Amino acid sequence: MSRPWLKWMPAVAVPAVIVAGVLAVPLQAGAAVDLPEKTPQGVLELAAGSTVDTFSGTLEQSSELGLPEVPSTGDAATAEFADALDLLTGSHTVRVYQNGDDQSRVQVQDTMSERNLIRNGSDVWVYDSADNTATHVTLPADAGATGDTGESYTPGELADKFLADVTPSTIVSLAENTQVAGRSAYELVLTPNTDDTLVGSVSIAVDAETGLPLRVQVEARDADEPAVSVAFTSLSLEAPAADLFSFAPPAGATVSEETLPTKDDAAHAETDQSGATVIGSGWDAVLAVPAGEDADQLAELTASPLYTQLTDAVDGGRALSTTLVSVLITDDGRVFAGSVPVERLQAAAAQE
Template identity: 80%
Template sequence: MKWMPAVAVPAVIAVGVLAVPLQAGATVDLPDKSPQDVLELAAGSTVDTFSGTLEQTSDLGLPEIPSTGDAAAAEFSDALDLLTGSHTVRVYQNGADQSRVQVQDTMSERNLIQNGSDLWLYDSADNTAAHTTLPAAGEQSAEKPGETYTPSDLAEKFLADVSPSTEVTLAENTQVAGRTAYELVLTPNTDDTLVGSVSIAVDSETGLPLRVQVDARNADEPAISVAFTTLSLDAPPADLFAFTPPAGATVTEETLPTKDDAGHPEGEASGVTVTGAGWDAVVVIPAGEDAAALAELTASPLYSQLTDAVDGGRALSTTLVSVLIADDGRVFAGSVPVQRLQAAAAQE
């Protein structure tokens, strides 16, 4: 169950979306390009030095999560935090090995800072910091936490999966954070997914994705979207990437799992598999991978509030992702209707 955010977020994410508004009737005049031209423009982008502000909005149809005092409920609530409501995020990038992400909460701030091989996660709400040392270049490791914050990271996940199952078109040219952009639209060619379309605003000069927006099927508003509201391509100040925990902070040392570890959702020893491919793929987590955590979660009052009883287990449904916890302890997740998960469970 700890893996559900890692499974759900890459499956649906592309986030939210305050472009600099244009005047009524204004148009953006750019050289004509084909969808393939814009795909190549985005794929060829080499921008890795920038700073800016992102606005993220998410509306997945999740119910309000009540405060119960239950530890499992609190963990689950924290995991879903970035999938609900709106968030302002400051991002700084200076090459491949220096980055900082600041998620600005109401009365606090969370920071993810990479400086070379040092990776820090700091939460000012409870003055806690976690540190890990990243593996050397070439060593196999899990994905770096937080790498799906920027439109570029999110767009890469979708563009990597462009295939015959996807129709690629261009919408009207647009403007995001004061920069002109082409608007790529990816539309699944299958009815077995909850995703209606993915729109990616690609900077007309650099190819950097400036905004990514995911629409659920038959929805009037974006389910998830993220976009720059301000953007500078200048190098950020070096001191932004130097971090020392504040006085009195509780500091822990962590170890990132590798993809060969049983503790990582993609690890060869984990038993996690994927059924199908593309938009209607289903991730399958076998029973017993973390029986204690599953038992703790299912015993929580929050579990029955967020899930519905269905044939074969209980299901969590949102506008873009579904999760089925089978009666035998297996977990199925994907950007598909619950019926697709039930069918996958019956075939396993």
């Protein structure tokens, strides 16, 4: 034991090596990625020309909207409300399997439970393991190839929406090339050409090889962390196993059958609530919903203790403000919403 300090060396060296390893991994990911030079237009075309329709991957979705944490326990109405908010707050891991146009499976992983959406041809199943319920929907034969039943989870769906919105109100530029899910990607940045919106920028990582959008991040003005982020953490372009798409509800599950509203019904429903108007256009547009037949529902909503918890009293009503979106519910029941500061909603409410 002449040199006892030598025996402590591993206790110093091991943590040092581990810390070095932990620090090295993000550095490696942040290293410069060499890709052929492209203009923003070129990257847009690459994304638009993407033909990838068969893949399996894992998505990481996270939201930092600045909403307070919502308790998931409580009475049924509160729990339902909290469930809806759940998708807006916190983070989720989602596995996506896609095989061609008409077979897909989306799995939202929760602790000890999972929500599944399985589409196989015209059959769509929704299964929730938390309450062991399965819902079956048959798509009409003339439904669009991608269907419109799923929540917008893949970056592809999110990016398509943003690419369609590119108008003179937006500055489109390219950031430094990046790495997502181990693949090299161009990073397209859309910056609003106005100061009146809460959105700071939208960045879309486009796979250099296939044009598949790999990551979509929405940053709020003056925020360091992305307010909303959907990104692949792993991606394989091979076809998923075929038996993933053949779903039969498990024994003991509560099975319900739902029919989609036909086109006529949908049109009818739209005229019913057509009181909603959009004020302005572009990033700082405001959606205005007049007080109407839904007054009962609104009263029910405002009676919930969560409502008081989530909203602040402002001049003329109560406002929900997040880093990206503000909602103003006036005292007379009108609703204004937009990606703008609450003051602008109040101004719009005053003009109406």
